Amino acid sequence: MLPEKRITDFMARHHVLTLATATKEGVPYCAACFYAYDKSRNLIVFTSDDSTLHAQQMVENSSVAVAINLETRIVGKVQGIQICGTVRRGEEADKSVYIKRFPYAAVAPLNIWVVEPTFMKLTDNTLGFGKKLIWNR
Numbered sequence: 001m002l003p004e005k006r007i008t009d010f011m012a013r014h015h016v017l018t019l020a021t022a023t024k025e026g027v028p029y030c031a032a033c034f035y036a037y038d039k040s041r042n043l044i045v046f047t048s049d050d051s052t053l054h055a056q057q058m059v060e061n062s063s064v065a066v067a068i069n070l071e072t073r074i075v076g077k078v079q080g081i082q083i084c085g086t087v088r089r090g091e092e093a094d095k096s097v098y099i100k101r102f103p104y105a106a107v108a109p110l111n112i113w114v115v116e117p118t119f120m121k122l123t124d125n126t127l128g129f130g131k132k133l134i135w136n137r
Helices: 005-013 053-060 092-101 103-107
Strands: 016-022 028-038 043-047 063-069 079-089 112-124 132-136
Touching (some): 005 028, 005 112, 005 132, 016 053, 028 053, 028 092, 043 092, 063 112, 092 103
Antiparallel strands (some): 028 043, 043 112, 063 079, 079 112, 112 132
16 A cells, blocks of 8 residues: 555655665664655665665665655744665666656666665644654555
């Protein structure tokens, strides 16, 4: 079952995420990445070079967390989503999703990764202070 429209619309409107990874021993790390959201498959597609610390940690431990936030000082407009899931190497279809969102990336060598969400929590104060929408796979 796909998340409700307010969650998928939020994911589709934004393009930068904060990715949290960790070693098998639990040593954490964060990285900011451009992403494309595949609404039809509920997948988050991003690219990261294999030499980065977060890519090395993703190979070692496929459990990740993602945060995407609207930056605002207006309390009534606060929106953000926290996601837990697993990450895997992307395939050609995933690469197409990324290039459709970022056409200039077509000329670059891309190491595509995909987050498959297992949990999503959207906080959306435009629906009422502290309103949360939760989705579980």
